[in-house]
Amino acid sequence: EQPPAPDAAARRSRTAAGVRYLLGHPELRPLVLAGGTTMLFAGLNGALIYAVVEGLGHSPAYAGLLYAVQGAGSVLIGLVSGPLLRRLGERRFAAYGIALTAVGVGARVVTSDGVALVCSAAIGAGLPCVLIAAYTALQRRTPGPLLGRTAAAANTLMFAPNAVGLVVGAGVGELVGYRLLLPVLALARLLTLRPLLSRP
Incomplete structure (x- = not known):
């Protein structure tokens, strides 16, 4: 393959091109925004994980077991995500993952x-679905010369909210007690499905 021709636009304009492409694309915009919202939640x-562990009557080390099981769920969905994506399409695959989470x-x-x-x-299996769907759609629907900038913009839009969520959640x-917050977070996730x- 020939390397893409250098872009003559200014650096700021080149950087913004990825964001403009993502937010202007009817297929990619809902997936990337759902990914950012998912990572915020x-x-x-x-x-709240340590509050959950305390509510179960365990020491903080029990969180390690919960995270190990969550990781196993993520590995499992990773193994079957290809066939599921082909069967469901990116949007429904992401939506089902959000609902499961x-x-x-x-x-x-x-x-x-x-x-x-x-x-x-369940959280481990559901959480990656929207990210897998978003990155798959990004690879399939972004022109080659824009792919790097668009992927960088998607990384920022989807993963920066996670840090914000950790700070706000703490x-x-x-x-507010976790028993009140967790159902509210679950309902808020479901509201992002629409x-x-x-139809795009």
Whole structure:
């Protein structure tokens, strides 16, 4: 392949081109915004993990087990994401993943080790779906010369909210109990599904 020709535009304009392309594309915009929202809520949820562990009556080390089970759920969805993407398409695959994560987050209010482990597996399986869908769509629908800038913009838009969520979650978690916050976070996740389920 021939390398792409150098872009004569100014650096700021070149950087903004990726963001403009993402936000102007009817297929990519809802996926990337859903990815950013998902990671924001993931940060909020992650800040509450030790409150969940305390509610179960365990030491903080128990969070390691919950994260290990969550990781196993992510590995499992990674193994089957190719066939599922082909069958469902990017939008429905992302939407089902968000719905699965919402159920896992909301059910964490149940004080049971078994439920907590199942919830961690569900969150681990659901959380990557929107990211996998967004990056797959990005690779398929972005022209070659714009791909690097668009991928960089997508990284920022989807992962920067996670840090914000961690900070906000840590502060809000001190003021409001996790048993109230988790169902609210689950419902908020479900509200993000509408753009993904509507026709582009």
